[in-house]
Amino acid sequence: MNVSVVLFTADLRLTDHPPLRAALDAADAVVPLFVRDRAVEATGFVAPNRRAFLDGCLADLDARLRERGGRLVVRSGDLVQEVCRVVTETDAEEVHMAAGHSRFAARREERLRSALEAAGRHLRPPLGPRTRRTGTPVGARALETARCGPSRPRPIGQALVLQRCLV
DSSP states (O other): OOEEEEEESSOOOSTTOHHHHHHHHHOSEEEEEEEEEHHHHHTTOOOHHHHHHHHHHHHHHHHHHHHTTOOOEEEEEOHHHHHHHHHHHHTOSEEEEOOOSSHHHHHHHHHHHHHHHHTTOEEEOOOOOBOTTTOOBTTHHHHHHHHHOSOOOOOGGGTBOOTTOOO
16 A cells, blocks of 8 residues: 655645645555644744644644544654654655745755655655745745646545554
């Protein structure tokens, strides 16, 4: 069975989500993953009200995935290490994620790409031109939509499988 991981970062929705659609189109099974990145928490950005809001969003995403026969896997730690751990546990071939829009996100994406390639796996974010100053995608939302292409009428629940992925 062909398995892909879809890494949710800032975009916690199921509809109009190009990386999720790409993962569903590419694999027999998809593992939805969110990593509470300790590097983000270390910046002091995560205040109690923001953490509560994120917790609510993650609970809502998990509920919507469960309605479709799956569930959200949530890990905490270094994003690269945790993604690689889930990829190994599920024997996933690819990780799909939306391109980030900050220098931090671009560096994190590059670290993840390097780690996955070293393990013989692939990172599949929307590719395209990046700005010279920050290295972030130019018109990332437009590129994501354009690269998604026509989607097959396949319910999300048909491809979500998480039995092999440990919490």
